[in-house]
């Protein structure tokens with residue numbers, strides 16, 4: 001096969017379990033838009049896993065991914081060094097986030113979900129929208145992308161479960177305060193499924209449109225397997241081609257949470273459950 | 286004197302008790318002696334009825350004559366004139382509905398084993414002939430192919446031989462289309478597909494895997510990059526579901542997902558990182574080749590398997606041989622049965638409710654339409670359900686390319702030359718016909734290669 005291996009040009013540990021990697025890929029760096037993802041395979045026996053494109057540099061021809069080490073594949077990926085090659089790297093996949101025309105947006109990132117929320121916040125800022133960001137983490141040790149978010153946000157709120165950084169409390173506590181006092185064109189929430197579910201319950205009360213980014217189990221990422229299917233507004237959707245962004249008020253979160261645990265029982269086998277970015281957070285939630 | 290045995294020479298098989306525990310090929314292929322003996326059964330009818338059943342008009346009696354005389358190389362050249370993938374088609378074509386259906390020998394016994402002979406010749410050639418794949422002199426024109434399934438690979442090969450610089454863009458990480466992600470190793474060893482792909486490379490065809498056209502780049506961008514024509518052979522990979530209650534329970538898969546994990550990702554292999562659900566009691570819904578492949582794969586992973594199909598034995602659309610092999614391997618068939626809903630426990634599927642059907646009037650396709658028997662509901666306990674009820678063309682290409690028209694089923698509309706409603710964009714295979722067969726896809730790829738050659742020649746006059 002003429003393999004399109006890609007070279008790793010930077011590798012940085014963002015916190016004890018989260019790694020940032022920058023790879024060379026000219027086409028994706030030029031083409032990718034906020035909200036899209038890639039699928040990679042670490043080596044010849046590797047499984048295909050989706051990761052959101054966290055940033056791109058069309059001049060240096062680089063693409064940034066951020067992942068949490070949760071299973072065999074992300075562990076293998078994390079062991080690679082600068083100048084090592086990744087076997088397969090496909091993208092950009094999925095529909096870009098629809099952000100055109102939004103004037104004021106509240107962007108919410110939960111845990112490693114911040115890596116997915118960041119490119120959207122950045123794109124909003126670039127198009128001139130007012131961006132209010134709420135980032136939630138379990139504790140101080142797990143904070144990522146704080147500076148990056150500061151730079152693209154008009155206001156930035158940090159929440160933590162234990163109060164070791166920012167304010168003590170959940171992102172929904174902060175959001176409720178904001179919604180009491182101001183209005184947004186849209187809320188964009190990305191994080192563990194439970195977090196997105198509760199954000200959506202809250203915004204429904206206030207009648208604010210809410211977009212969430214779904215990361216179910218995927219294989220091909222092209223609409224061929226149906227493994228990534230979810231129920232949205234009572235209809236079956238494939239997250240890899242119809243999403244990953246969906247109207248949060250329409251998503252069946254309970255079903256999505258169940259489906260993401262499909263392969264969790266197979267502990268003896270190397271595997272990744274659900275979105276590699278979100279699993280740990282969910283286990284905790 | 287021809288061999289007048291009413292039965293064809295038997296195909297050696299792996300014993301059924303052994304093969305349901307491994308993934309090696311089930312049918313082992315004829316030996317030289319068997320092939321020559323079987324070739325003796327051909328009566329060399331003047332009007333060659335078998336040829337009318339072959340979608341690509343292989344000169345069947347001619348190649349069989351060469352086999353009879355032991356001239357396997359000559360036989361191979363005759364087949365290769367009209368078919369690009371004989372080792373594949375000899376294994377997976379539904380011969381009983383094609384060439385063998387018209388064989389005169391079938392009137393008083395079994396037809397000549399045309400498919401088996403084709404397979405023998407192709408396998409012999411792969412093992413014994415050094416094909417000189419000399420890179421043709423380039424003519425300076427570039428063509429892009431979308432999808433590395435049988436249609437795309439065939440189109441690429443024929444164009445490369447005509448001197449075109451051909452690039453195949455494939456979404457997955459390996460070339461082959463359904464031949465690598467769908468049809469299992471035990472029916473079509475992957476080394477055969479690899480061999481075909483390698484010979485294309487030797488002809489100078491570039492194969493770019495990991496390129497999803499419509500996302501990585503669009504068809505319009507391919508034209509901007511200097512490709513003068515595009516062939517779309519993107520298949521019909523979008524899995525259909527029935528829309529039943531409980532279809533999203535854990536343990537319910539599309540056949541495409543199950544087979545992709547099993548074949549493409551080699552999840553049966555301990556060294557593969559990709560997990561696959563190892564069910565105890567699996568129900569497969571559907572009666573085509575896809576259903577048989579899913580059922581037999583699940584069997585090899587240790588499940589008890591039941592196939593549920595809404596029509597009868599006669600109507601099963603799968604190749605007859607696959608149905609026979611599935612039965613021998615212990616797959617149970619519940620025919621005239623249709624699922625109505627799925628029940629779950631703790632989020633996992635625990636049973637499937639079905640109704641009994643009976644066959645009524647013939648429908649538009651000529652097959653008798655199944656109708657529900659009143660109050661016939663019953664449940665089958667299971668921990669896995671695989672939906673193999675058909676696939677449709679993937680909408681990605683048409684939704685990202687202006688001017689590409691499709692019929693209501695999402696199939697690309699083409700003219701008699703294989704050109705779509707977009708100038709310079711040709712299409713063939715399942716993307717045009719909906720899920721069909723390897724040989725039809727290959728035939729369409731061949732036809733489009735000719736059309737593209739004419740089209741580009743005219744453009745540059």
Ligand SMILES: Cc1cc2nc3c(=O)[nH]c(=O)nc-3n(C[C@H](O)[C@H](O)[C@H](O)COP(=O)(O)OP(=O)(O)OC[C@H]3O[C@@H](n4cnc5c(N)ncnc54)[C@H](O)[C@@H]3O)c2cc1C
Pocket residue numbers: 377378379431432433434435436437454455456457461462463464467468496497498499518519520521522544574575578604679681682713714715716720721722723724726
């Ligand atoms: C499980 C199974 C068993 C079968 N068994 C038989 C059998 O026994 N006999 C038989 O004759 N037929 C069988 N078929 C049908 C047969 O495989 C198909 O008819 C045939 O493969 C169609 O060929 P194709 O070239 O049109 O498409 P495909 O083989 O589907 O190939 C299409 C290729 O295009 C790629 N692609 C799709 N979209 C894009 C894109 N946007 N960009 C880049 N690449 C893209 C896909 O990844 C794929 O590799 C079977 C099918 C299945 C699924």
Ligand code: FES
Pocket residue numbers: 217218219220221222223224225226227228229238239240241
């Ligand atoms: S990942 Fe296979 S259809 Fe979405």
